[in-house]
Amino acid sequence: MTKEIDTLADWIQESHHIVFFGGAGVSTESGIPDFRSAAGIYQMEKASPYAPEEILSRRFFERHPEVFFDFYKTKMIHTEAQPNAAHRFLAVLEQAGKLNAVVTQNIDGLHQQAGSQRVLELHGSVHRNTCMDCGHTYTLADVMGSEDVVPRCACGGIIKPDVVLYGESLDEQVIQDTVDAIAGADLLLIGGTSLTVQPAAHLVTYFRGERTVLINASSTSYDHRASLLITEPIGAVLVAVSQKLGLEE
Numbered sequence: 001m002t003k004e005i006d007t008l009a010d011w012i013q014e015s016h017h018i019v020f021f022g023g024a025g026v027s028t029e030s031g032i033p034d035f036r037s038a039a040g041i042y043q044m045e046k047a048s049p050y051a052p053e054e055i056l057s058r059r060f061f062e063r064h065p066e067v068f069f070d071f072y073k074t075k076m077i078h079t080e081a082q083p084n085a086a087h088r089f090l091a092v093l094e095q096a097g098k099l100n101a102v103v104t105q106n107i108d109g110l111h112q113q114a115g116s117q118r119v120l121e122l123h124g125s126v127h128r129n130t131c132m133d134c135g136h137t138y139t140l141a142d143v144m145g146s147e148d149v150v151p152r153c154a155c156g157g158i159i160k161p162d163v164v165l166y167g168e169s170l171d172e173q174v175i176q177d178t179v180d181a182i183a184g185a186d187l188l189l190i191g192g193t194s195l196t197v198q199p200a201a202h203l204v205t206y207f208r209g210e211r212t213v214l215i216n217a218s219s220t221s222y223d224h225r226a227s228l229l230i231t232e233p234i235g236a237v238l239v240a241v242s243q244k245l246g247l248e249e
Contacts (some may be wrong), residue, residue, distance in 0.1 A: 004230045009244040011211055011228070015187035018098050020090055021204055023105045023235075025192025025216060029084040029235040032108055050113070051240050057166035065150045065158060073144060077126060083114035085192065089238040091115035092247050101181040105200050106195060107163050110159075114219065122170055124163040124201045133157025170199065180207045191215040191234040197224045 012018065024034035053077075054060050061068045072132035078085060078115065081183050083091075091114040093099040103120045106154065109127045111119045129138040133219045138159050143151045151159040164170055188207045195201040201205070204212075214226035223229055230237055 001230065001232060001237070001240070004228060005240045005244055008213055008230070009238075009241050011187055012093070012098060012241065012245065014247060015098060015211075017044065017100050017185050017235065018187045018189060019092065019101050019103060019181050019185040019207075020099060020189045020191065021103045021182070021193070022045070022086075022191050022205050023193025023195075023197070026084075026086050026104070026236055027081070027106050027108055027110060028192070029080040030078075030108075030110060032078045032106075033082050055167060058168050060133070061160075061165055069149050069151070074148075076163075077140070077144060078141070079144070080107065081108060081110060082163045083110045085235045085239045085242075087111055087114035087116070089242050089247070093241070094118070098099050098246065100185065101177075103181065103203070104198060120174050120181065122174060122178065122203075124161070124171075126161055126163060129156040129160035131155060136242050165248055175199075175203070178203050179206045185209055186211070189215070190222070190226075191237075193220075194218065195220045225232055 022213050028034050037188065040079055045135060055068055055071045060109065072182055079171050090099060090102055094116055101118045102116050103122065104111055105122050107121065107123050107126050109125050126141050131138065134155045134157055136153050136155070138151070143159060148153070172177070182203060183206045185207060186209050187202065188209060188211070190204060192212065193201070195204065201240065210226045213224065213228045213230070214220065214222060215230045215237050217231065217233050219231065
């Protein structure tokens with residue numbers, strides 16, 4: 001992997017408008033399970049009468065909020081998770097004036113916790129929660145600290161997490177900001193994602209530059225389009241690149 005690390009380090013040094021596009025693999029190294037791998041949530045929940053895809057749909061949320069929030073609180077929330085080497089490297093890269101934006105499919109807020117300032121959250125965030133009736137906003141602690149399984153506002157309305165459920169559309173402004181960022185990048189780093197979740201995965205096709213780096217432990221359908229392909233866990237790769245560049249966290 002030494003040659004690939006050297007190439008990636010050189011490309012980062014030569015670039016000034018880097019955009020990172022990441023998925024669940026970025027957070028698995030912080031102890032947050034993904035959905036689709038052999039050890040993911042979709043596999044763990046086979047004994048449930050409801051499939052995770054069904055539970056995490058807007059229709060199910062409206063019909064069975066108690067089941068939704070029980071699953072959400074026990075399987076989707078990981079308050080103990082801390083940013084890992086990948087999160088920290090990207091934050092340092094932004095502080096160095098190299099990275100323009102982090103585009104993430106994750107909802108855990110770990111990029112911001114690591115220090116990244118411009119984070120475009122395609123699927124929302126567990127840290128933003130809003131009453132469906134009056135619009136009052138709540139924190140994750142408010143939701144998790146609710147005495148009832150279904151968190152409710154003082155007005156009586158259900159507090160909905162700002163996460164994109166199946167059957168809901170992505171935020172149009174976030175999509176536009178993502179397209180603009182990717183289209184204006186001179187280096188696109190894609191990491192920790194199988195690029196199977198649509199429409200998010202399609203956004204990488206807006207890149208117009210010549211250098212696309214794909215870092216993922218398993219193969220993807222986008223591998224043949226990458227200028228540089230590194231089939232390794234993203235944390236280890238970015239630690240090696242950080243050491244090569246002499247960047248300090």
